[in-house]
Amino acid sequence: MADPTTVDNLLPGDHVCWTFDDHERHLRALSRFLRQGLERGDQVLYLTDTFLPEAFLAAVQAYGVDVTEPRRTGQLQVMNAEDSYLASGPFEPEQALKGWANAIEQARGQGYPGLRVAADMGWTTRPAPGTDRLARYEARVNTVLADGYALALCCYDRRLFTHAELDLVSAAHPGTARAGAGTLAGWAPLLRVRRTPTGLALRGTADHTNRDALAAVVEPLAAEAVSTGGPLVLDVSELVSADLGAARLVAGALAAAGGRLLLQGTRPPLAELLSRTGPDDPGSPSPPA
Structure with missing residues (x-):
């Protein structure tokens, strides 16, 4: 899988497909991602599928990331797919894109210098209507992020997707951190x-x-x-x-x-x-x- 340190090289405006096949290293990467965003003063959202929200927060706390105050103020928010992508039942790409625009508007309005979002995409393997439009949705997210205020780390468990499926969603991202990325040389989105x-x-x-x-x-x-x-x-x-x-x-x-x-x-x-x-x-x- 991609090295957890690859997330250190992300900048506002980036949209990266981040592949993993090890939950422990995935957790380390997410902890780094959250810590950097919180230290910058950004609002940080994690849309989880791999971990239960409370279990994830406890694990991040064990990694030395203080989540208590950021959760109280709303700087850090953790939710699962049922409360985000699938809140209305089927996956609605247009609604999800509006969700991005609303989240950015709210973060700006609350004075955050930026918004960073990590999203576990394992929920797309469920038989939910609309998931066949995933790659097109991912491509359109780039038009929202190009303003350079928000960044997105889309996390794909390589054990859940075929090579063809990963190639398809990867092409919808400007950069992809594949297996081995960051282990031998510095990595940045292509x-x-x-x-x-x-x-x-x-x-x-x-x-x-x-x-x-x-x-x-x-x-x-x-x-x-x-x-x-x-x-x-x-x-x-x-x-x-x-x-x-x-x-x-x-x-x-x-x-x-x-x-x-x-x-x-x-x-x-x-x-x-x-x-x-x-x-x-x-x-x-x-x-x-």
């Missing part, structure tokens, strides 16, 4: 997406492992550029590498925006890939009429 005053900035690497996450933020940006009349800017000056699929997504967004979305800071490798996404490229969309 891609970071941040909202800017003029559009979006991409930092890191865009490839097949985060393709759906990239599409979920770039395609709405193009639509926004059209609806507002633009111009908006997609800043790729800190995008150190990209594959052809990512280039196709970028090219498609530029074409869809009809000149209202501008690309800024293109490095030669990306420029070369973009040059290969012309009208004859089968992966390229048709230009707007």
